[in-house]
Each structure stands twice: as structure tokens, then as C-alpha cells.
Amino acid sequence: ILCTYAIIMNLIFFNKKGHYFSFLTNWAAVSSVIHFSLGSYASYQTWKDRGGSLPIGLLRTLLVTIEIALPIGFIVFGLYWVLATVFNTISTVPMVAYVNIQDHTLAYSLGLIDYAITRSRFLGRHFIFPIFLVTLYLPVNYLYEVHSGPVYAGAITWQDGAFVIILCIGGNLIILFIYAVFYLHGKKYRK
Secondary structure: OOHHHHHHHHHHHOOOOHHHHHHHHHHHHHHHHHHHHHHHHHHHHHHHHHOOOOOOOHHHHHHHHHHHHHHHHHHHHHHHHHHHHOOOOOOOOHHHHHHHHHHHHHHHHHHHHHHHHHHOOOHHHHHHHHHHHHHHHHHHHHHHHHHHOOOOOOOOOOOOOOHHHHHHHHHHHHHHHHHHHHHHHHHHHOO
């Protein structure tokens, strides 16, 4: 519910230039909302059927969505706080500061809690899903910057080719590392 609220707030109040999907934060929020919506539906179905089994397709989709949401959420969480600290981009306007903290921390924190409660097991072959999402995101961000200017207040720009290559390779390596941590952690719950 809180992630859905954050998406609506961003679309209504902070999307004046139509650049909602130029921010990885919003991709992470949407993936979290999809995961939590499916999780809520699954919980309702289990309650309604008094503990009956769920369709395998729903269970697989839930697994894939958390396998996307957690690594991407970690990237958003880490990048925001590093950039906010290094470039001092934390707003002093209370509402903007609240929304920024909510957008960059809440979804990831709730995802971690969900992961801890459900003991989701990341599958080795599914590492491609969060990488695919980031690979899809990068051209969207690039196209927006080319047509409308820098997205991240000049902190990250496509003008420096070496920086872009390092960012793309480094981002994917970080996703692989985060994914490996969740994968190895989940191994202890496998039978």
C-alpha cells in the first residue's frame, strides 16, 4: 500500500516533465508494487481456500518478482544514499525529503522484511531477470537525457563514455553480487 502511495504521489506531484520512468527508483517501486500485489492476492487465496495450494504459475511469478525487486531496490537504496551524501542532494523541503526517503528506502526495507518472513529462495538461473530490467532501463534513461537533459541533477550523466561503461558494468556486477548473496542465503532453506 505504501509503495502504491509513493508511485501515485510521484506521478501526480513530481512528474511534471513526464520523466517518471527515467528514474531507476520508479522501476524499483513498480516491481515492488507488482510483487506485493501478487503476494497479497496469494495470501488472500490461501486464506479463502483455508490453506489450500496456490497455482504454480502464481508461485513462480512471486519468486521472479522478488528476485527482481530486491536487487534493484538495493541498487536504488545504495545509489541514492551515496549520491545524496557525496553530492549533497537531500532536499531541505520537508515533503520532498520525506518522499525521497520513502522512495529510496521503504520499498527495499519492506522487500527485505518480506524476504525474511517468506524465506524466498533465489534460483541461480533467474539472475538474468534483474539484469534484464536494468538493461531495459538504461536506454530509457539515455533517451530521456538526450531529449530533456540530465536526470540526476548532473550527478550521473551520459556525456562521459568511460563513466557510462564503468556504471553499466559495475551496476551489473553489483546486481550479480547481491543476487549471489540472496541465492546463497536461501540455500539453507532448500531441502
